[in-house]
Amino acid sequence: QKEVEQNSGPLSVPEGAIASLNCTYSDRGSQSFFWYRQYSGKSPELIMSIYSNGDKEDGRFTAQLNKASQYVSLLIRDSQPSDSATYLCAVTSGSARQLTFGSGTQLTVLP
Amino acid sequence: DTAVSQTPKYLVTQMGNDKSIKCEQNLGHDTMYWYKQDSKKFLKIMFSYNNKELIINETVPNRFSPKSPDKAHLNLHINSLELGDSAVYFCASSGLLNTGELFFGEGSRLTVL
Numbered sequence: 001q002k003e004v005e006q007n008s009g010p011l012s013v014p015e016g017a018i019a020s021l022n023c024t025y026s027d028r029g030s031q032s033f034f035w036y037r038q039y040s041g042k043s044p045e046l047i048m049s050i051y052s053n054g055d056k057e058d059g060r061f062t063a064q065l066n067k068a069s070q071y072v073s074l075l076i077r078d079s080q081p082s083d084s085a086t087y088l089c090a091v092t093s094g095s096a097r098q099l100t101f102g103s104g105t106q107l108t109v110l111p
Numbered sequence: 112d113t114a115v116s117q118t119p120k121y122l123v124t125q126m127g128n129d130k131s132i133k134c135e136q137n138l139g140h141d142t143m144y145w146y147k148q149d150s151k152k153f154l155k156i157m158f159s160y161n162n163k164e165l166i167i168n169e170t171v172p173n174r175f176s177p178k179s180p181d182k183a184h185l186n187l188h189i190n191s192l193e194l195g196d197s198a199v200y201f202c203a204s205s206g207l208l209n210t211g212e213l214f215f216g217e218g219s220r221l222t223v224l
Contacts (some may be wrong), residue, residue, distance in 0.1 A: 032211045043201055043215035044154065086152060092211045098167065099211045101154040 004102035012108045019076040023089030030093040033072045079109040117216035132187045134202030143185035144203040
């Protein structure tokens with residue numbers, strides 16, 4: 001069983017729509033949750049972190065965490081073509097707080 | 112100035128050769144990491160160094176050896192390269208060990224023929 005699971009996509013949304021990216025994790029004791037964005041041929045870049053249940057908003061991005069359901073999501077409002085990238089979910093777990101990445105969801109925003 | 116820099120960006124080499132990738136960070140971070148990203152984009156940690164001490168060594172073959180001359184540098188040396196070593200290798204750093212908030216280098220694409 002994968003520790004951090006994401007739909008690989010591709011997910012396509014029209015410009016201006018809301019993009020919804022989902023992630024589930026297997027370790028109920030996971031502590032911290034992150035979303036990284038990776039443009040094609042580039043390195044991952046941290047865009048959101050969330051540590052407690054609920055929503056966290058930063059500009060057009062909202063991270064949502066539900067520890068009971070072991071589920072974390074990223075909403076991108078007013079999606080732009082420049083948001084087209086692979087979004088990686090990452091979770092810290094265990095006594096060593098090891099960071100584990102999901103395999104990523106490829107998002108395409110169509111102009 | 113680039114925060115985390117890696118050299119070289121591209122390596123093409125034959126099976127059986129030895130190669131090194133260098134990484135430097137100017138963020139003043141205490142922890143540095145090496146990650147491997149395969150063709151399916153799966154990022155897997157290989158090593159982390161905190162204050163020059165190896166903290167994590169996942170199930171990585173001992174052909175891979177990290178070397179850290181100081182806390183701003185973490186180099187990766189690979190012996191006897193195999194086809195399956197072809198991947199993009201990312202160096203990263205963080206201010207605290209295992210916070211999850213990583214700054215990545217640009218990556219080094221290794222192709223083994």
